[in-house]
Amino acid sequence: MGNEQIRELPAAPTAPGGSGGGGGAWAPGAVHRLLLARTDAFWDFLTGRPVSLYATSVLRIGYGLLYLGFLLREFPHRDEIWGPGSPWTPALAAQLFDQTGWYSFLILSDSRAYFELCYALALVTSTLFMLGWRTRVTSVVFAAVVASFHARAIFMTDGGDNLLLLMAFYLALTACGRRWSLDARRARIKSARADGTPTTRARSLVPQDLRAARTTLATVVHNCGVFVIAAQVCFLYGSAGLYKVQGSLWDDGTALHYVLNLDLFQPWPALSHAMDRYPLAMAVVGYLTVLTQVAFPFVLFGRLKYPVLGVLLGMHVAIAVVLGLPLFSATMIVADAVFLPDRFYTFLPHLVRRSASRCNVPTPGQGATLGSVPQQGAHPDGREEYRPVSRPATDHAGPPPSGPTAAQ
Template identity: 75%
Template structure:
């Protein structure tokens, strides 16, 4: 009897484990997950890096070019120790550097638009790695996050939605529906199915890596803050607001710092949100948490002058919004526009409501007739 009970338990455990493995396999191979989220990441990071390169365009030679204090020879010595690489140091001529900078701008713009995304995602990752490693001592957390996300996006199908590739595929499917159907061989069908399955698995693994990276970032930042006495005492943001290096608008920083209670509550709330973030992703509580994190990053961008870091974090948070949220946005925008248009008066109709009706004539109000008695006795 005891052996039979042990066998039953073993069979039950094996069956549960088999069901879990089957569920995970179906999740990985069933369909691409969060295609809209991947497209938002592509658009967001492509736009951020394009703006970044355009903003630093006047100072490009001092930061990355041959005129930089960190010369290409020094960069080569560092690359031998760290294993980094950069296409910017393949030549130390100004013509080559200007050509690389223009190609980086074009690559970021095309990646933003989603043109030939498979190839452009690799080129975009090469661009980010090259510029990051060329001036690695001038980077911050935002640059590091953009670098990691550019590598992860290579694995994803980030051009399936809101892209020129999606438009081209839609037009191609329309033309294919009108054309006569062609019979495919069994081998060609199997190869096409294997390719689709492989792309789906790689895409889903890439999205899981992105989600895990963001969770690890928030969780480690929150746990690191918990260990600090300043965050525990609620005074950390007070010292942050008084750092001259992070005061783009000193008057605004001093104004916020005057509200001591608000600053202390914001500090405790920051730690709570970061620690709790990985645990609220599978429920409806994630929506208010993401909204508060959005406000926190906007505050960092405005008060501390770190727009690239805040923008990178806001774009990364978008991966946790489901596809139904992004498909609902166009309907919401159309309904808002429809309500706005319905509230506006129609030009011809609005004027006719308050207009004075015509006097006399067909359809007009009849004038009251009075009889005037003339001295002669005749009536008009």
């Protein structure tokens, strides 16, 4: 949702016999050609290549890690929340499912062994989803796990759990395992091995057409999934800001005063009371919060979105620390990552290398170029094979060695 932009569309046709700003009517053929050009441009954008591959990978890693941490944190209390010892028994949950349409595989049996097996499955699935192993399958299993645990204890969830559930379903539609995953590593190894083998021409065009159709379908589904994720976050922020505008407490700037004095949201009472001593600053923060949330959907296609995302990041960090809602804040922060362009994520490794070089900390591949690190090979007899390593233009280490030294 950042560096992928629709190609430039053709200019609007001018009215016959005058300039484009005149009052003449367009010819039906010109309007038809314009609509076809815009439709073709949008279709090319939708089917050309998958967008935001790094952003969806960040969402996969973030939500997999969050849910894994959530399950580990609630491990001592798992029986009281989801297990057979829960006050909300499987029979009550089944009655609720008949009314709401929800379903959970946790109610298939009230056996303790079955529940422990399901909990172990949830831990393993979250780990594999975070690492990106067989993502096409693990993403679907992860969505089923999140939905089952969410439905089993639906009265103990909050806004963060609801958003994580939605994102788990959306990510199952995306190709979130093509970057920063075990699948991507396996694909690179397979591609490197295939480079050295001669290619054979296919006997029939049918397999090629099927592969092309499969690739196009996967691209369309992935792009639609990314757009749905972005629309969901925009709707969430916009509706939250509009609901705040309707409230009188947000209108007069006293909403944060009452929030800071709620005992349920005071993990650090001294910090809440210290912040409440500055009513003017809290009123400014409240107005800035409402303005940022309402304006968020309208600033996504310009550079103004970056300071807005920074303000939202600070707001969620404050909610996590001051109000004691770390899971909700982390879920929102990970969701905001979908609006950062892929060039931002590809620049991060270079930024890490640059910071490490300034601190004299060695990093893997520090002397290589900005591309992939060349593989090291070896002779069959055990002697190390020499492979030249290209150096960046800023490397002034001197010319490469020549003569017998270079041949070793």
